[in-house]
Amino acid sequence: VPGPSTWDMARAFRSVRADPLTFLTDVTQRYGDLVAFPVPGPPVLLANDPADVRHVLQTAARNWSKETVQYAALARVTGPGLLASSEPNWIEHRRLAAPAFHHRRLDAVAEQVRAASDAAITERLGRSFSAGLVDVASLVHRVGLDAVGRALFSADLSEHAQRLLDATSDAATLVVRLGRSVLPSASWVPSSTNLRLRATRRRLDAISAELIAERRRQRRSSVDEPHGGDLLGLLIDSELTDAEIRHELVTMVIAGHETVAAALAWTLMLLAEDQAVQDRLRGELSEHSGPVSLLGHRETLPWTRAVVDESLRLFPPAWALSRRAHGPDVIGGRDVPGGTLVILSPWLVHRRRESWPEPLAFRPERFLAARGAPSGYLPFGQGPRLCIGREFALGEMVVVLSRLLSRYRVEVPPGWTRPAAQAQVAVHPAGGMPLLVRPLARV
Numbered sequence: 001v002p003g004p005s006t007w008d009m010a011r012a013f014r015s016v017r018a019d020p021l022t023f024l025t026d027v028t029q030r031y032g033d034l035v036a037f038p039v040p041g042p043p044v045l046l047a048n049d050p051a052d053v054r055h056v057l058q059t060a061a062r063n064w065s066k067e068t069v070q071y072a073a074l075a076r077v078t079g080p081g082l083l084a085s086s087e088p089n090w091i092e093h094r095r096l097a098a099p100a101f102h103h104r105r106l107d108a109v110a111e112q113v114r115a116a117s118d119a120a121i122t123e124r125l126g127r128s129f130s131a132g133l134v135d136v137a138s139l140v141h142r143v144g145l146d147a148v149g150r151a152l153f154s155a156d157l158s159e160h161a162q163r164l165l166d167a168t169s170d171a172a173t174l175v176v177r178l179g180r181s182v183l184p185s186a187s188w189v190p191s192s193t194n195l196r197l198r199a200t201r202r203r204l205d206a207i208s209a210e211l212i213a214e215r216r217r218q219r220r221s222s223v224d225e226p227h228g229g230d231l232l233g234l235l236i237d238s239e240l241t242d243a244e245i246r247h248e249l250v251t252m253v254i255a256g257h258e259t260v261a262a263a264l265a266w267t268l269m270l271l272a273e274d275q276a277v278q279d280r281l282r283g284e285l286s287e288h289s290g291p292v293s294l295l296g297h298r299e300t301l302p303w304t305r306a307v308v309d310e311s312l313r314l315f316p317p318a319w320a321l322s323r324r325a326h327g328p329d330v331i332g333g334r335d336v337p338g339g340t341l342v343i344l345s346p347w348l349v350h351r352r353r354e355s356w357p358e359p360l361a362f363r364p365e366r367f368l369a370a371r372g373a374p375s376g377y378l379p380f381g382q383g384p385r386l387c388i389g390r391e392f393a394l395g396e397m398v399v400v401l402s403r404l405l406s407r408y409r410v411e412v413p414p415g416w417t418r419p420a421a422q423a424q425v426a427v428h429p430a431g432g433m434p435l436l437v438r439p440l441a442r443v
């Protein structure tokens with residue numbers, strides 16, 4: 001399998017760490033859809049052909065586990081929650097959490113997401129905002145955190161829930177540092193990262209314990225009350241231990257807010273760059289009667305949904321997934337041994353010319369006629385480990401766009417250059433996303 005030499009890798013060492021997206025894009029352009037990296041031990045491959053991606057994530061998923069550096073780094077913060085877990089009991093945890101994402105439940109939390117959007121918009125822009133440059137990335141970050149908290153914990157975020165959200169958001173930066181360390185550091189070494197990690201875990205453990213105890217107390221004092229269907233209630237009523245509940249809560253917050261916030265920031269950028277697409281979206285929203293729900297947008301708001309789908313194609317927040325082979329397999333027509341590590345990058349697959357003509361152009365119409373998931377499109381993964389929050393995330397994005405864009409226009413400022421895409425837990429715009437925001441009545 002073609003790929004860079006050891007010498008190439010040594011020279012690229014800094015850029016691999018600082019800007020992995022550019023590095024992966026370069027090696028793909030140079031070596032093609034299947035790239036091998038020269039590392040000691042079992043092979044490490046980058047696979048971009050949609051057929052190979054489907055094979056690893058879906059068809060042969062049983063042979064490919066999450067025992068990888070990426071998920072080990074995540075688990076050092078989250079513990080073995082749903083996203084990082086490579087345990088066989090992952091499926092039981094998924095079954096437990098699933099009702100929190102059921103359609104009926106999502107219907108009920110739409111109001112919370114609308115409220116979270118309006119609150120963040122008012123907080124950031126103020127009531128008498130006239131027009132100006134606004135970092136929309138930080139605005140949508142607040143919405144993402146608040147919306148996921150209200151959906152998963154409770155409508156009226158308790159003080160403990162709010163503290164857990166803030167602490168988890170801080171912890172996400174640590175996941176990035178751990179994921180970037182090329183040499184696995186022993187956890188007993190008193191390095192600055194390990195010390196911060198220990199402190200972060202202690203803080204997350206303490207706040208989760210308080211949050212769980214608070215809910216257990218409420219549960220005892222209202223024996224006949226149903227758990228309300230939110231994730232915390234479902235987990236508390238299950239057989240899970242407090243430690244397991246903590247892993248799932250932290251996992252959901254990390255997986256659920258960074259991704260949605262990054263996706264919204266890029267979507268607003270694409271809309272600011274293309275006023276015709278933004279006007280069409282606003283026109284569709286103005287014809288929509290009643291509040292926007294979290295579901296059914298393909299029928300009720302097809303253009304808005306196509307904008308979201310196309311934005312997730314160009315800027316998929318989850319830019320790399322990884323799997324390790326239990327036993328021998330065949331990838332791209334090549335035999336690979338057990339232990340092989342495969343990196344799959346939605347970022348690269350979505351920009352493949354063979355799958356997407358003019359891949360870098362923003363064209364929501366690509367998705368208007370789409371039935372089912374197009375081949376070579378996996379912003380939420382594929383197969384049994386598909387994102388459990390997919391419907392919630394898509395719905396949340398449409399609701400936030402509807403709240404913001406029915407009152408404001410976004411534009412690029414003069415002398416605009418796009419912020420660089422920075423691969424963190426999700427792909428974020430480096431330095432934020434400063435856009436011109438104008439109240440509509442004044443346009």
Ligand code: HEM
Pocket residue numbers: 082083084094148251252253255256257259260263316317318321322378379380381382384385386387388389390392393394
């Ligand atoms: C899994 C992307 C929003 C919770 C995944 C995976 C991807 C992904 C690609 C699969 C990872 C893999 O196979 O290695 C996204 C994107 C989102 C988003 C792009 C937003 C635009 C959310 C939300 C939540 C969430 C809102 C929860 C509130 C999870 C969990 C998993 C997961 C728990 C693991 C599922 C399992 O393995 O059973 N996500 N996600 N995600 N996501 Fe999301």
